[in-house]
Amino acid sequence: MNTTPLLPNFLAGRWQDGAGHSSTLHDPVLGTPLVRVSSAGLDLAEGFVFAREQGGAALRALTYRQRAALLGEIVKVLQANRDAYYDIATANCGTTTKDSAVDIDGGIFTLGYYAKQGEALGDAKLLLDGERIRMAKDPVFQTQHILSPTRGVALFINAFNFPSWGLWEKAAPALLSGVPVIVKPATATAWLTQRMVKDVVDAGVLPTGALSVVCGSSAGLMDQLQPFDVVSFTGSAATARIIRSHPAVAAASVRCNIEADSLNSALLDPSATEGSEAFNLLVNEVVREMTVKSGQKCTAIRRIFVPLELFDETAQAISAKLAKVTVGNPRSEGVRMGSLVSMEQKHSVLHGITELLHEAEMLFDGSEVALIDADPATSACVAPTLLGHRDPGQATTLHEVEVFGPVATLMAYEDEDEAWELIRRGDGSLVASVYSEDPAFIARAAAELGSCHGRVHAISPDVAAVQSSHGNVMPMSLHGGPGRAGGGEELGGLRALGFYHRRSAVQGSTAALDVLAATATPLKY
Ligand code: NAP
Numbered sequence: 001m002n003t004t005p006l007l008p009n010f011l012a013g014r015w016q017d018g019a020g021h022s023s024t025l026h027d028p029v030l031g032t033p034l035v036r037v038s039s040a041g042l043d044l045a046e047g048f049v050f051a052r053e054q055g056g057a058a059l060r061a062l063t064y065r066q067r068a069a070l071l072g073e074i075v076k077v078l079q080a081n082r083d084a085y086y087d088i089a090t091a092n093c094g095t096t097t098k099d100s101a102v103d104i105d106g107g108i109f110t111l112g113y114y115a116k117q118g119e120a121l122g123d124a125k126l127l128l129d130g131e132r133i134r135m136a137k138d139p140v141f142q143t144q145h146i147l148s149p150t151r152g153v154a155l156f157i158n159a160f161n162f163p164s165w166g167l168w169e170k171a172a173p174a175l176l177s178g179v180p181v182i183v184k185p186a187t188a189t190a191w192l193t194q195r196m197v198k199d200v201v202d203a204g205v206l207p208t209g210a211l212s213v214v215c216g217s218s219a220g221l222m223d224q225l226q227p228f229d230v231v232s233f234t235g236s237a238a239t240a241r242i243i244r245s246h247p248a249v250a251a252a253s254v255r256c257n258i259e260a261d262s263l264n265s266a267l268l269d270p271s272a273t274e275g276s277e278a279f280n281l282l283v284n285e286v287v288r289e290m291t292v293k294s295g296q297k298c299t300a301i302r303r304i305f306v307p308l309e310l311f312d313e314t315a316q317a318i319s320a321k322l323a324k325v326t327v328g329n330p331r332s333e334g335v336r337m338g339s340l341v342s343m344e345q346k347h348s349v350l351h352g353i354t355e356l357l358h359e360a361e362m363l364f365d366g367s368e369v370a371l372i373d374a375d376p377a378t379s380a381c382v383a384p385t386l387l388g389h390r391d392p393g394q395a396t397t398l399h400e401v402e403v404f405g406p407v408a409t410l411m412a413y414e415d416e417d418e419a420w421e422l423i424r425r426g427d428g429s430l431v432a433s434v435y436s437e438d439p440a441f442i443a444r445a446a447a448e449l450g451s452c453h454g455r456v457h458a459i460s461p462d463v464a465a466v467q468s469s470h471g472n473v474m475p476m477s478l479h480g481g482p483g484r485a486g487g488g489e490e491l492g493g494l495r496a497l498g499f500y501h502r503r504s505a506v507q508g509s510t511a512a513l514d515v516l517a518a519t520a521t522p523l524k525y
Contacts (some may be wrong), residue, residue, distance in 0.1 A: 002501075006036045010201055011047035011182070013054065013208040018042060025189050028094040028339045028346075028380035030134070030327050033234055033264040037190050037215035045355060047212060048224040051153045055180030056211025060140055060149055062120040062146055063125055067176050068118025073205035074168075075111050078255070080201045082108075085164065090193045090291055093163070094339030101295045103192075107168035112493075114172035117494055118134055124521035125178075125282065129503055132513060135281055144513045147501035149467040152228035154500060157218060159234040160186035160260075160341050161296040161404075163193045169475065169491060170232050175210065178498035179230070180492035182212045182221075188342045190220070192217040207498020222246045225254045230499060232490075234259040258486035259479070262298055263426035265468065267445065268306045269436035270416055272311040277461040281420060282306070282435040285459065286408060287321040289471050290384045291299070291337045295406035296345070299430050299471040299479075302402060303392075306421050308412040310508060311390055312334065315410055318386055319364040327383045328372030335372050338380045339381040340405055346380040349361075352403030359395045360387035360409050392422055399425040420448045433457040433470040454481035455491070 004024055008015040013364025025034045059067060078085070082104065089100035121127075131144035151352045154174040158166040165186055185193035198442035200206060214221065215416040225231060233243045233256070240260040248254045266286055272278040282304070289301040304405035306314045330338035340346050366383030374381045384406035389395050399422075413419040423432055432453045434445040443460040449456050455477060456472050473479045478492035490496060506516060 001034065002038050004033045006038060007191065009039060010197060011042055011044075011212045011214060012050040016042060016389050023216055025092055025188065025191055026342065028342050031378050035191050037194070039189060039214050039216035039219070042214065044214075044224050047214070047314060048153055051180040051182055051209045051212055052151070052497050053115050055152070055207060055211075056151060056153070056178070058207030059175065059178040059180060059210055059490045060125070060151075062178065062230055063123040064118050064121035064176065065123050067178060068115050068121070070206055071111050071115035071118060071172055071176060073203075074117060074200050075108055075136060077199050077203040077205060078111070078196060079110050084195065084225035085192060088195055090330055093189050093193045093341050094330060095293060096335060096338045100339060102163045103162050103274050107164035110165065110169045110475045111172045114176050118119055118176040121521050124148065124339060124519060126516070127501060127523040128157070128517060128520045129496070129523055140510050141507070142510060142513060143505050143507050144516065145499070145503055145505050146516070147503050148519060150228050150230060150500055150502050152179070152226060152230065154181050154182040155221060155225060155231045155283050156181060157221070157231065157233045157235065158183060158185050159298070160188040160192070160295065161298070163189045163191070164196060166234055167193050167196065169479070170471070171211065172421060173496035174208070174500050177267070177497050179500045180210045183191050184214045184218055185222055185423060187216060188344070190367050214487055222248055225252070226254050227254065229463060230255040232257040232499070237261050237484060249468045251366050255499065256482065257488040257490065259488045259490065260484065260486035261404070262430040262485040263302045263399060264299055264429045265303045265305060265423045265426065266301045267419055267432060267434045268314070269438060269441050270307050270419070270433070271438065271441070272307070272310065272435070274310060276437070277464070278435040278437050279310070279317070281459050281461070281464055283317045283321065283468050285435070286318055286366065288469065290322070290386075290406045290408050291325050295380065295384070296340060296404055296470045299473060301433070301470055302408055303398070303423070304408055304410045304411050305422060306410065308414055309411065311388070311412040315363045315386065315388055318410070321382045322386060325384055326372055327369055327381055328374040328441065329379070332373040337381055337384070337406065339374065341380065343380050345404065346382055347402055349405035349407065351383050351454055352401060352405070353407055355397055355402060356387055356407070356409060358411065359397050363388040363410060363442060366406065386410060393418065414443055416444070423449060426452070426484065426512070428452050428481050428485045430479070430481040431455040431457055431470060431484050433459060435459050437461055453483060454478050454485065474517065
């Protein structure tokens, strides 16, 4: 008999064990089994209908202000249970307390942000999109665009790296919009998501059916989707292709948001010199990005572009800081960077480094770093590795392969135009950061890189102390990226509500539009 506890799913308003095959979640540092998950045998059709009909109706009966208050209640529940979440993250994700905070407190902060934003929308049940537009010579006949909550379910299929934030950054705008959520966390780290949903469900703060969780296999989930449902996927480009080509999306026009992998860049101003403020800011940020959550962030810096004449100096400065990063068991005092989430990820990262080394030179070799309180053979710890290429225009793999761990490649450029061109070879990324003391250069970089990035993070000395950091996704700014990054858009303040609403043009008399407007509030960004 398997004595590892099985986590129940919450679907159709009740807790249900999967019956049949289960997957075991492990401690990635110690290798011990923790819990099991299974979605086998669940009546998914019943669960989706229940969420749509019970959860959706109950949420839509509330105003934006009332739903915002529910988000505030969720914040209280999660805050009351924070210690348990940190324990789960240490055990299941192998993260240090600081790195767990990025996920756990980042999720709670995002919920709190939307609770405040939603409060400001007041007691309306609809959103007005723009002003009325006259349709005839006589101003009595006009168009008003409105946004109404979609009458379906929001299915979230999430990645392993943010079991908390990945849920709440999507659930906050969905629930605020009045749309029920079914979340399917990535199996490797599903425990934290399941536990948070359990706490919220047990606290009874949401209408039944507003929030459900299915852990384990994704089989059959996409088949449940109907035209007014939406699906939001975060994960690899390979799985994204499967989602995008599913008949629900391809034939039934189910709205689909995809956040996939990304080869994010950092760029140093061509006029920077060794030891200048811009140079130091880039070095510090690269080291932070390579090591926070062991580089398992979709936004982490993967390619670092510096002027050719600063290549060696930058390599030395970054390597000197990486050498000081202590790696190992996150429970041990003094460990700054924990492990990857699983042995599978460790193998994938080590394989990825080998692949990049076909083109790149080794600048800082993580395999030579001694681990603290962790067995190099059985733990999923991987120390940071810096690679380099002095003529990256000649490289291919370096612009194509995302190694999802503490790995980045330093690349040289000769002039500004070459830098733009090389950065664009990422084929669309989530974020590029720029390090410069020159506002004119930053403005040029934003104009050159904006079309192929969801976010341009511009760091100059005057914002150094207050900047939110390259990889930190803040709820008021857009998250997503074109092309290879998936083409999705999330967050961006109230812009996020657009995904969960349907826009329609109401063409009618001024009198009718006045009545409609009394139940609505203008959506202002
Ligand atoms: P993944 O293997 O693509 O898995 C993502 C999710 O899809 C998991 O929940 C997975 O479930 C599920 N899934 C797998 N096969 C599926 C199928 N055929 N149909 C429906 N769902 C399926 O990605 P991952 O390894 O968890 O995540 C790492 C990747 O995510 C990285 O490439 C990273 O760049 C990307 N990422 C992007 C962002 C962003 O915002 N752009 C954020 C975080 C991560 P199982 O776990 O049960 O297989």
